[in-house]
Amino acid sequence: MSDAHAYPHEPTGVETRKLGFWVFLSTEILFFGTLITTFLIFKGRDFPGIKLTDVYDIPFTSVSSFVLLMSSLTMVLAHNALETNDQEKTRVWLLATAMLGAVFLAGQIYEFTEFYHKGFELSTNIFSSTFYVLTGFHGLHVFIGVVLLLALWGIGQRQKGLSLNEGMNLEFIALYWHFVDIVWIVLFTVVYLI
Amino acid sequence: MSETHKEHPSPTKYVQIAIVLAILTAIEVALYYTEDIVGALAPPLLIILAVGKFVIVVGWFMHLRYENSLVNKFFAGGMILALILFAIVMIERAVGNFF
Amino acid sequence: MTKIIEPKKQRNIFSRPSSEEGVWSWITTVDHKRIGIMYGYAAFFFLLVGGLEALLLRIQLSQPDNNFLSAAEYNAMFTMHGTTMIFLAIMPISAAFFNYLLPLQIGARDVAFPRLNALSFWIFIAGGLFLYSTFLFGTAGAPEGGYLAEEVSRLASAPNGGWFGYQPNAGLKYSPGTAMDYWAIGLQILGIASLVSAFNFITTILNMRTKGMRLMRMPVFTWMTFAVSFLLAFSLPIIAIALFFVTFDRQFGTTFFLTEGGGDPVLWQHLFWLFGHPEVYILILPAFGIVSEVLPTFSRKPLFGYPAIVFAGFGIAFIGFGVWAHHMFASAISPVAQAGFGLSTMIIAVPTGVKIFNWLGTIWGGRLTLNTPMLFALGFIGMFVIGGLSGVTHSVVPADTQQTDTYYIVAHFHYVLFGGALFGIFSGLYFWFPKVWGRMYNETMGKIHFWLMIIGFNLTFGPMHWLGLQGQVRRTWVYAEETNLGFWNLIVTIGAFILAIATLVFMANWIYSRRKGEVAPFDPWDARTIEWSIPSPTPVWNFSNAPEVKSLDDFWHQKYGEDEDGRAVRREGTDELLLQLEEEGLNPKEEIHLPSPSYFPVVMAFGLPFLGYAIIYKSIPLALIGVIMLLIGGFGWGTEPLEEEFESSEEEPESGESKNYE
Numbered sequence: 008m009s010d011a012h013a014y015p016h017e018p019t020g021v022e023t024r025k026l027g028f029w030v031f032l033s034t035e036i037l038f039f040g041t042l043i044t045t046f047l048i049f050k051g052r053d054f055p056g057i058k059l060t061d062v063y064d065i066p067f068t069s070v071s072s073f074v075l076l077m078s079s080l081t082m083v084l085a086h087n088a089l090e091t092n093d094q095e096k097t098r099v100w101l102l103a104t105a106m107l108g109a110v111f112l113a114g115q116i117y118e119f120t121e122f123y124h125k126g127f128e129l130s131t132n133i134f135s136s137t138f139y140v141l142t143g144f145h146g147l148h149v150f151i152g153v154v155l156l157l158a159l160w161g162i163g164q165r166q167k168g169l170s171l172n173e174g175m176n177l178e179f180i181a182l183y184w185h186f187v188d189i190v191w192i193v194l195f196t197v198v199y200l201i
Numbered sequence: 202m203s204e205t206h207k208e209h210p211s212p213t214k215y216v217q218i219a220i221v222l223a224i225l226t227a228i229e230v231a232l233y234y235t236e237d238i239v240g241a242l243a244p245p246l247l248i249i250l251a252v253g254k255f256v257i258v259v260g261w262f263m264h265l266r267y268e269n270s271l272v273n274k275f276f277a278g279g280m281i282l283a284l285i286l287f288a289i290v291m292i293e294r295a296v297g298n299f300f
Numbered sequence: 301m302t303k304i305i306e307p308k309k310q311r312n313i314f315s316r317p318s319s320e321e322g323v324w325s326w327i328t329t330v331d332h333k334r335i336g337i338m339y340g341y342a343a344f345f346f347l348l349v350g351g352l353e354a355l356l357l358r359i360q361l362s363q364p365d366n367n368f369l370s371a372a373e374y375n376a377m378f379t380m381h382g383t384t385m386i387f388l389a390i391m392p393i394s395a396a397f398f399n400y401l402l403p404l405q406i407g408a409r410d411v412a413f414p415r416l417n418a419l420s421f422w423i424f425i426a427g428g429l430f431l432y433s434t435f436l437f438g439t440a441g442a443p444e445g446g447y448l449a450e451e452v453s454r455l456a457s458a459p460n461g462g463w464f465g466y467q468p469n470a471g472l473k474y475s476p477g478t479a480m481d482y483w484a485i486g487l488q489i490l491g492i493a494s495l496v497s498a499f500n501f502i503t504t505i506l507n508m509r510t511k512g513m514r515l516m517r518m519p520v521f522t523w524m525t526f527a528v529s530f531l532l533a534f535s536l537p538i539i540a541i542a543l544f545f546v547t548f549d550r551q552f553g554t555t556f557f558l559t560e561g562g563g564d565p566v567l568w569q570h571l572f573w574l575f576g577h578p579e580v581y582i583l584i585l586p587a588f589g590i591v592s593e594v595l596p597t598f599s600r601k602p603l604f605g606y607p608a609i610v611f612a613g614f615g616i617a618f619i620g621f622g623v624w625a626h627h628m629f630a631s632a633i634s635p636v637a638q639a640g641f642g643l644s645t646m647i648i649a650v651p652t653g654v655k656i657f658n659w660l661g662t663i664w665g666g667r668l669t670l671n672t673p674m675l676f677a678l679g680f681i682g683m684f685v686i687g688g689l690s691g692v693t694h695s696v697v698p699a700d701t702q703q704t705d706t707y708y709i710v711a712h713f714h715y716v717l718f719g720g721a722l723f724g725i726f727s728g729l730y731f732w733f734p735k736v737w738g739r740m741y742n743e744t745m746g747k748i749h750f751w752l753m754i755i756g757f758n759l760t761f762g763p764m765h766w767l768g769l770q771g772q773v774r775r776t777w778v779y780a781e782e783t784n785l786g787f788w789n790l791i792v793t794i795g796a797f798i799l800a801i802a803t804l805v806f807m808a809n810w811i812y813s814r815r816k817g818e819v820a821p822f823d824p825w826d827a828r829t830i831e832w833s834i835p836s837p838t839p840v841w842n843f844s845n846a847p848e849v850k851s852l853d854d855f856w857h858q859k860y861g862e863d864e865d866g867r868a869v870r871r872e873g874t875d876e877l878l879l880q881l882e883e884e885g886l887n888p889k890e891e892i893h894l895p896s897p898s899y900f901p902v903v904m905a906f907g908l909p910f911l912g913y914a915i916i917y918k919s920i921p922l923a924l925i926g927v928i929m930l931l932i933g934g935f936g937w938g939t940e941p942l943e944e945e946f947e948s949s950e951e952e953p954e955s956g957e958s959k960n961y962e
């Protein structure tokens with residue numbers, strides 16, 4: 008942070024960037040909250056045409072949910088490895104997280120194409136619209152997360168190690184990643200199971 | 202960097218937590234398939250399970266348990282605000298016309 | 301924190317911008333003061349544009365059955381007027397104050413994230429230009445059988461569904477063409493700008509306070525900035541998603557808000573006002589903050605009931621989230637909700653009233669200096685009370701069903717927004733003029749400005765009360781001769797032109813005083829807060845040394861003590877103190893590290909409009925340009941250090957004894 012000499016910082020005791028990041032995450036709740044609200048409102052209504060229950064495949068989605076859940080584990084292990092300055096492991100776990108994220112995304116793309124083939128399209132009915140916008144918005148978050156993870160992994164690779172500076176970045180990406188995961192925990196239940 | 206920053210758990214602990222998460226997910230899927238037997242209890246149970254997983258990931262993986270209370274306040278504030286506001290909207294749009 | 305390998309010094313792909321003067325130094329600046337000034341000028345420009353639109357509206361309404369504007373043009377003008385004033389004028393002018401003053405008031409060298417701050421500013425510019433490019437590229441077609449069937453002029457090729465974008469009117473069927481898409485996506489971009497700045501200000505206030513600046517020692521303006529940032533952070537996401545849905549409805553054939561596909565237009569109203577009501581407090585709280593600084597200074601008394609003002613501010617912000625459906629009394633909401641929201645709306649008037657009494661208590665028995673900032677602050681109190689009272693009359697549901705959608709509502713919100721927010725802003729512009737430019741404004745012209753403004757304002761918006769109660773409907777381009785509304789409408793239009801003249805006086809004063817005004821003394825107002833303890837104009841480094849704050853209104857207490865009767869007496873040696881402060885302020889002893897300028901915020905910000913055009917015109921190349929700009933910006937940003945040639949510190953600075961967060 009800028010000039011440590013003259014300026015005592017952080018009277019709250021929380022690192023500035025981390026504080027900002029948590030504020031950001033708090034507002035993300037409102038983003039997803041609005042989407043989920045809309046979804047639930049429309050879920051309770053009558054609408055014509057094909058429904059999600061006609062097309063979905065619970066075992067498949069369960070597996071991809073599980074994959075995303077486990078990526079949270081690899082993420083936290085990467086974080087842990089960096090805290091003990093084990094660069095090798097940090098990179099391995101980072102890459103693993105990115106790969107698991109990519110698998111989840113691939114699953115989602117596959118699922119969407121399947122649904123489309125079965126006639127469950129974006130504008131089929133109000134329910135399909137909310138479904139795609141909600142899960143798509145989450146998918147976009149996962150995608151951004153994967154890009155960030157890969158970027159971080161690349162930096163680690165090129166510099167033979169992540170620095171304190173990027174170390175903090177890893178912490179933020181980890182927070183972001185776990186957040187994306189908890190959103191999916193909610194979505195999986197709300198959209199698929201209930 | 203600050204006193205409130207307690208020691209983070211060890212990798213083994215993380216793996217144990219992940220196993221718990223996996224089991225909870227398995228129960229969720231099982232509940233889905235046994236909905237006919239469990240009946241009306243299924244949705245509330247599913248919600249409880251989701252909330253449980255949510256709390257575990259936020260608390261341990263995101264280290265919110267180990268964080269300064271300020272950070273906790275932000276997150277909880279956002280959650281509570283969202284829950285109240287959206288509950289009102291949902292009630293209004295769903296059942297409001299009957300009152 | 302465990303020690304982690306040192307970063308190697310790495311050269312960047314792009315060389316760092318280095319100029320300190322000229323256009324590029326402004327474009328790449330990350331200095332909060334320069335960003336604040338740019339916010340101010342840009343917002344003022346949009347204020348003029350929005351004002352021009354208002355004049356066109358008023359010319360059209362000056363006589364019954366007028367033909368100056370077509371219906372289509374009228375719709376476009378009132379939509380753009382509202383949207384401009386709220387999102388491109390008042391909000392960014394407030395942001396100008398936040399940017400310039402916040403770090404100074406808490407004794408910091410800059411905001412927490414200087415480059416993010418530049419990003420906010422440039423996204424605002426990009427969003428504003430995007431929205432206004434609708435006049436060049438946008439189209440507003442003709443709904444079948446609608447009034448728009450005539451030839452549509454360029455003036456009418458702007459968004460025309462109102463600043464509230466009610467559905468389905470703002471949907472594709474009733475607002476064909478691309479204009480409303482410009483509106484939805486433009487607001488989306490502007491929302492990102494405000495959201496980013498909200499994160500920045502919250503963190504700045506919490507974490508960049510100087511030694512001894514406890515929360516309850518912060519100036520009220522800082523407190524109000526804090527409250528506004530929370531409102532922004534928690535209300536903007538809601539409208540962002542709602543606008544997202546609108547864009548989907550218009551572009552990709554979904555029906556979120558359209559009944560024909562099972563959608564729900566009332567849901568749009570909920571989501572819009574869930575944002576919209578916090579938004580009105582986003583507009584007014586900065587002005588509350590400003591007058592809370594101006595009144596004590598020119599009454600030479602401490603602010604009456606500082607904690608009450610602070611808590612009332614947060615009370616307003618909090619309750620402000622719980623009153624949104626008072627905008628929907630005439631829509632499909634249940635009687636229970638009508639009663640509940642009517643009640644909560646009445647309740648929110650309580651903390652607002654608390655503030656009014658605090659301000660009155662502050663000037664009560666004070667030795668008042670009636671100069672321009674003070675006049676505007678007093679005008680603010682008067683006008684805001686009128687607006688607040690008519691607001692309470694709207695909270696009575698049966699009465700409101702008569703008032704809603706009439707000029708009575710227009711009168712209400714102009715009394716709070718113009719008479720409230722804008723008067724407060726003018727007060728602040730005069731008050732901090734010497735701080736920013738190191739020169740004094742011209743007092744006579746300032747007073748002429750004030751008197752013209754308060755007369756013009758009341759002529760313009762006062763008659764709207766009775767016009768509305770007589771039944772003149774808002775958002776309607778003509779009224780018939782037989783309604784007998786002609787006389788007062790003419791008066792209103794005359795008032796509007798007086799306001800235009802007042803604005804010209806203000807501009808003349810500004811331009812003249814910027815160059816030729818008297819050189820401002822060090823502390824021209826004998827002020828209270830620490831931003832006046834440094835030289836004017838503010839040096840780039842703000843404070844030479846981190847100041848240490850010992851009390852609320854710290855600067856005042858450095859200058860004044862109390863005698864036995866509790867009256868303020870100037871301490872001995874205050875003059876020397878001031879000289880010494882100025883000397884110190886101009887000549888910092890230690891080396892100062894300032895964040896270096898950067899190109900990347902601009903690059904990233906201007907990627908967004910390309911994405912917007914890409915959605916409207918379904919163009920992959922445009923989308924690629926946008927994405928590439930975002931990527932280049934993000935990558936460059938991520939790899940360049942905040943400060944050039946300053947090594948990242950090897951060890952974490954000790955957080956020291958400054959644990960004074962409450």
Ligand code: HEM
Nearest residue numbers: 580583584626627645649688691692694695704713716717
């Ligand atoms: C004492 C506090 C206030 C109360 C009780 C209040 C109440 C209301 C009510 C009930 C309405 C809806 C009227 C209708 O459409 O039928 C309304 C409209 C409005 N108020 Fe207020 N208000 C207050 C303060 C403010 C402030 C401080 C601002 C802005 C700075 C503001 C800006 C607006 C705007 C812009 C509208 C019109 C929105 C539209 O329909 O386009 N109000 N107010």
Ligand SMILES: [Cu+2]
Nearest residue numbers: 577580626627
């Ligand atoms: Cu309101």
